[in-house]
Amino acid sequence: xxxxxxxxxxxxxxxxxxxxxxxxxxxxxxxxxxxxxxxxxxxxxxxxxxxxxxxxxxxxxxxxxxxxxxxxxxxxxxxxxxxxxxxxxxxxxxxxxxxxxxxxxxx
Numbered sequence: 311x312x313x314x315x316x317x318x319x320x321x322x323x324x325x326x327x328x329x330x331x332x333x334x335x336x337x338x339x340x341x342x343x344x345x346x347x348x349x350x351x352x353x354x355x356x357x358x359x360x361x362x363x364x365x366x367x368x369x370x371x372x373x374x375x376x377x378x379x380x381x382x383x384x385x386x387x388x389x390x391x392x393x394x395x396x397x398x399x400x401x402x403x404x405x406x407x408x409x410x411x412x413x414x415x416x417x
Contacts, residue, residue: 321346322346323346328342328344329341330369340356352395355394356384366379381394381396382395
């Protein structure tokens with residue numbers, strides 16, 4: 311019997327530059343990159359640890375997409391960065407992840 315990974319959907323590996331910020335303090339932003347995505351969420355690399363259930367605004371570096379996400383996990387990586395799992399707060403559209411007009415990822 312196969313062992314479940316806990317994932318509801320397959321993730322797609324893609325490196326996309328994004329900015330993250332707190333909705334409470336939008337002036338404090340961190341520019342980072344994604345590791346993978348699916349219609350439910352995204353994993354990013356961050357320089358600073360994030361709190362479980364913290365809300366973050368994700369903004370595309372190219373284009374004007376902004377969406378709210380919730381931190382579902384944060385783990386320290388061997389290189390000192392943090393792998394942060396973010397759950398989108400309402401973003402999937404017809405089986406596609408639309409990160410900005412130039413990039414559509416079919417699921």
